[in-house]
Amino acid sequence: MEPPPVAPPPALALHDVSKRYGRRWALARLSYTLPQGRSLLLTGHNGSGKTTLLRLVATALAPTHGRVEVRGNDCVASRDTVRREVALLSHASFLYEDLTAHQNLVVLARLLGMEAPADVAGELLVKVGLTKRSDSPVRQFSAGMRKRLAIARLLMKAPAVALLDEPFGELDPAGILAMEKIIRELKDSGVTVVLATHLIEQGQALCEERLHLQEGRAVAA
Numbered sequence: 001m002e003p004p005p006v007a008p009p010p011a012l013a014l015h016d017v018s019k020r021y022g023r024r025w026a027l028a029r030l031s032y033t034l035p036q037g038r039s040l041l042l043t044g045h046n047g048s049g050k051t052t053l054l055r056l057v058a059t060a061l062a063p064t065h066g067r068v069e070v071r072g073n074d075c076v077a078s079r080d081t082v083r084r085e086v087a088l089l090s091h092a093s094f095l096y097e098d099l100t101a102h103q104n105l106v107v108l109a110r111l112l113g114m115e116a117p118a119d120v121a122g123e124l125l126v127k128v129g130l131t132k133r134s135d136s137p138v139r140q141f142s143a144g145m146r147k148r149l150a151i152a153r154l155l156m157k158a159p160a161v162a163l164l165d166e167p168f169g170e171l172d173p174a175g176i177l178a179m180e181k182i183i184r185e186l187k188d189s190g191v192t193v194v195l196a197t198h199l200i201e202q203g204q205a206l207c208e209e210r211l212h213l214q215e216g217r218a219v220a221a
């Protein structure tokens with residue numbers, strides 16, 4: 001008789017995670033498991049720890065105590081593996097200011113070893129509604145345009161886990177609709193979405209699970 005199939009590791013696992021900045025605990029003894037195939041809405045007031053948690057998962061920070069795992073890989077011990085699987089859309093957009101939108105995406109496409117970088121870049125600019133400004137340098141971009149270009153970068157990376165920190169911030173109504181569509185498409189293609197937002201209605205419509213933080217602890221929403 002065949003042995004029973006091995007269950008896939010969770011998309012995300014937090015094992016008693018704490019993070020301290022100086023004397024301030026931003027996260028305190030957080031444990032949580034997100035099964036594969038589910039998406040997570042992260043809520044909480046300003047300063048409750050959402051960005052800190054996303055940065056731990058993205059391996060931009062290490063926990064002070066405890067362990068964070070992405071698809072069974074420890075975010076500290078297997079940092080390079082995790083980095084290949086996650087992408088973070090954050091307040092800092094990591095764009096080359098003097099390059100155009102199109103050039104920014106071409107640079108990334110080359111780094112990722114893609115064939116036809118210019119074509120891939122062009123298609124993504126259509127998707128995020130930036131074709132009219134594709135040849136403008138990023139330093140001339142508004143906050144919302146930067147957000148659109150940042151999500152194009154994330155899509156190009158095609159991560160298994162997409163970490164979205166306030167993806168709707170700075171976007172106009174059409175941009176919010178476009179972002180919702182992009183998030184739905186990510187989910188439909190099997191990407192795990194972790195979405196931190198103050199727009200709870202939008203977030204609940206997109207995510208099956210919710211984790212609400214209060215002063216770095218998980219509490220009932």
Ligand SMILES: Nc1ncnc2c1ncn2[C@@H]1O[C@H](COP(=O)(O)OP(=O)(O)OP(=O)(O)O)[C@@H](O)[C@H]1O
Binds near residue numbers: 021045048049
């Ligand atoms: N680099 C840092 N140095 C010191 N303290 C920090 C740093 N980053 C965050 N903090 C503190 O950690 C706590 C959690 O901050 P965090 O940015 O994770 O919250 P947040 O839930 O994302 O807030 P917001 O909704 O305002 O984006 C806050 O008390 C904040 O002041």
